[in-house]
């Protein structure tokens with residue numbers, strides 16, 4: 001469809017204020033939180049209702065125009081990167097909390113609602129929304145759902161996928177379906193909701209989302225423990241988990257990260273090779289007893305100092321230091337590259353050692369801050385963009401780190417997603433058959449491949465192909481690819 | 485002997501799995517009265533793949549089978565030629581207690597896995613009542629038990645899967661780390677897919693520490709309203725029970741709360757729970773023996789002629805009970821209800837009375853609860869009943885998309901044709 005006609009048709013649906021087509025204005029949407037990829041879309045549209053979304057998508061389907069959904073644009077893998085000559089559907093005007101149902105412990109929201117608003121809305125009833133990405137003040141529930149976002153408290157309470165109970169979705173052909181039971185559990189049929197969550201905007205657009213909320217725990221205790229190095233801190237982590245304790249959160253920072261945070265937000269952290277922040281919550285008697293045990297385990301692992309948060313203010317200070325760690329890197333380095341990968345917890349020690357070797361081999365500094373309980377690492381590769389070649393070297397280091405994680409039985413990403421950033425690594429984690437099988441799901445939802453094309457899967461394929469009666473799967477015939 | 489079904493002979497199957505692992509079917513292998521021709525037990529993923537490639541190539545229809553405990557679930561098969569039994573694939577592939585993750589083959593029995601994990605004071609947080617269920621069966625049928633209140637259902641615990649599609653493709657998704665967002669979450673798609681998308685060959689799960697001790701508090705109920713009141717009181721408290729169960733039949737009307745954990749915490753929570761429940765009837769603690777037969781872990785009335793599952797928003801408990809009591813009384817049918825009261829899931833066994841009356845009851849309940857955002861699924865029933873009442877109920881807007889998913893994964897309709905929603 002020719003540009004002017006497209007603009008006019010969209011304006012007829014959304015009104016002139018719902019359509020952005022000026023190049024200068026389009027620029028503010030050219031990237032998400034991953035700023036090294038930029039594409040200016042043909043058009044940005046700002047729907048206000050699910051019907052708007054449906055009409056926009058239907059138009060795109062009929063005209064064969066690719067589209068990309070965008071929530072708050074904080075994604076770190078380029079998931080909301082626009083496609084050229086495509087439409088960017090920005091959901092930030094769909095921000096109503098539609099229903100709060102305390103008896104059933106559910107909240108129904110529009111996709112643009114910010115994560116933190118849900119907790120704010122139900123706090124007076126003693127409830128909260130458990131998934132807590134560090135971006136929770138700015139990221140949207142729709143984006144959280146699409147990325148299956150996690151946070152520091154997800155070790156105990158689960159990720160976004162464990163808290164989304166239902167969604168209204170506009171499919172890439174413009175039809176609207178409800179997946180998941182919503183307020184009732186166990187809707188009969190395929191678990192389409194589970195497949196949709198974490199699909200990075202490639203299977204359709206969520207226009208209404210039903211969330212589960214969780215009762216605030218009776219008791220919360222938090223400690224901060226300092227260790228000689230990450231190995232001893234790691235020993236404490238294994239000790240705590242091995243004792244059958246499920247902490248609400250267990251986070252580790254290494255010395256470089258501590259230094260940066262100290263310079264940036266002055267939380268007064270001890271000078272140490274590594275610190276752990278451990279939080280326990282739940283029934284009082286359980287927390288009290290297990291907290292004592294946790295302190296003992298830290299001592300047994302040679303903690304040089306243990307601080308216990310006496311109240312919410314002190315607890316907030318511990319967390320302020322932790323949550324500021326990405327931003328704080330700016331204080332000790334011009335630029336940094338955030339990696340997000342996962343290893344089995346028991347491999348942490350070996351992998352951390354290898355990461356520091358990789359850094360040394362390339363002459364780069366790598367700071368580590370991570371969710372120690374579930375082995376989700378966030379190595380921060382520090383570099384200076386003004387030094388020619390450093391940005392590329394940083395990317396190489398980040399790439400080597402992620403491959404190391406795979407070698408140790410881990411994953412390419414624990415929470416930031418594949419997007420455009422990591423799709424080239426997908427064949428390292430998945431065999432061709434696996435990727436082809438992912439493609440089957442995508443084709444069931446999006447046969448014309450107009451929904452966030454070019455993301456997640458490394459090589460786009462057509463959907464029409466179907467194995468005939470006697471044909472071997474092409475991949476098998478070629479005898480390709482090992483499963484691991 | 486040369487019996488051929490659609491051009492496939494027993495020998496063809498035996499060539500793949502070995503002579504002793506393929507046989508002709510017997511009447512015991514029938515599914516809802518439909519008798520297959522063969523039963524084959526592959527010993528590996530490769531054999532499974534070869535079998536499926538042969539079957540789909542020759543147009544044989546296949547029903548995957550694990551422990552066989554849930555073969556009554558679903559509409560009667562449209563066709564059935566081959567039962568593919570997973571029970572020889574029963575190994576634990578990898579278990580690192582420090583990672584609290586396990587990788588197993590699908591034919592392993594859940595109980596065997598739990599016994600192994602208990603050696604490291606760990607467990608898989610599901611407790612479906614069926615004895616002899618395999619891991620693959622639990623995943624495919626999405627079987628749940630009382631502890632779902634605390635640990636969620638198998639979809640919340642599965643972190644990786646290996647599947648064999650009907651064309652023989654072996655594919656995997658997820659991995660062996662708890663936190664992982666690389667690729668689509670096919671583990672969840674396959675959960676509850678009842679063998680219609682592919683054969684589940686391996687599963688990876690996250691594990692939980694096994695609670696040190698547990699106690700069960702129960703309250704005697706006088707009315708459906710009291711049941712709902714008691715359940716709500718527990719739900720909105722700061723207790724962390726493992727299960728909140730309702731038992732309602734002629735001689736028993738109890739809401740039970742299972743509290744597990746470390747001793748001091750269980751002690752304190754039992755006290756709080758007793759206090760909270762006290763407002764709704766007489767409270768007592770169940771002995772372990774009583775809890776075993778009555779309490780949260782008692783299986784839903786197994787011998788009943790028709791077993792249904794009603795899913796609703798959890799706060800509708802009183803309404804669910806009243807609707808069951810009302811319709812069954814009018815129909816002259818006896819109802820036994822066991823509910824995961826904290827989750828909004830009720831299992832109702834219907835016995836006695838005429839089949840016509842039972843049909844009426846299920847249709848009436850389905851009409852009421854579908855309208856109110858829930859569902860009514862027939863879990864077990866004689867074929868005569870299933871011929872009159874569709875097992876799954878209406879699927880609404882999801883049906884078309886579900887068909888498209890099936891079409892992509894199993895385009896020739898090889899796997900379990902007709903058994904699933906909308907005749908998939």
Ligand SMILES: Cc1cc2nc3c(=O)[nH]c(=O)nc-3n(C[C@H](O)[C@H](O)[C@H](O)COP(=O)(O)OP(=O)(O)OC[C@H]3O[C@@H](n4cnc5c(N)ncnc54)[C@H](O)[C@@H]3O)c2cc1C
Pocket residue numbers: 032033068069070071072073074075076078079080091111132133134135138139140141142143144145146147148149150151152200201202204205206207326415416452
């Ligand atoms: C400082 C900072 C800290 C962060 N911390 C964390 C963290 O702790 N944990 C974590 O998991 N992530 C974290 N992130 C990443 C990011 O915040 C999350 O991925 C978040 O969920 C993205 O939400 P968004 O609204 O910004 O989505 P966007 O970036 O706008 O979009 C993300 C993806 O979702 C799709 N999408 C958006 N809305 C919809 C919809 N309604 N329907 C379908 N698809 C949709 C988009 O197409 C895109 O693929 C952080 C990011 C920053 C900048």
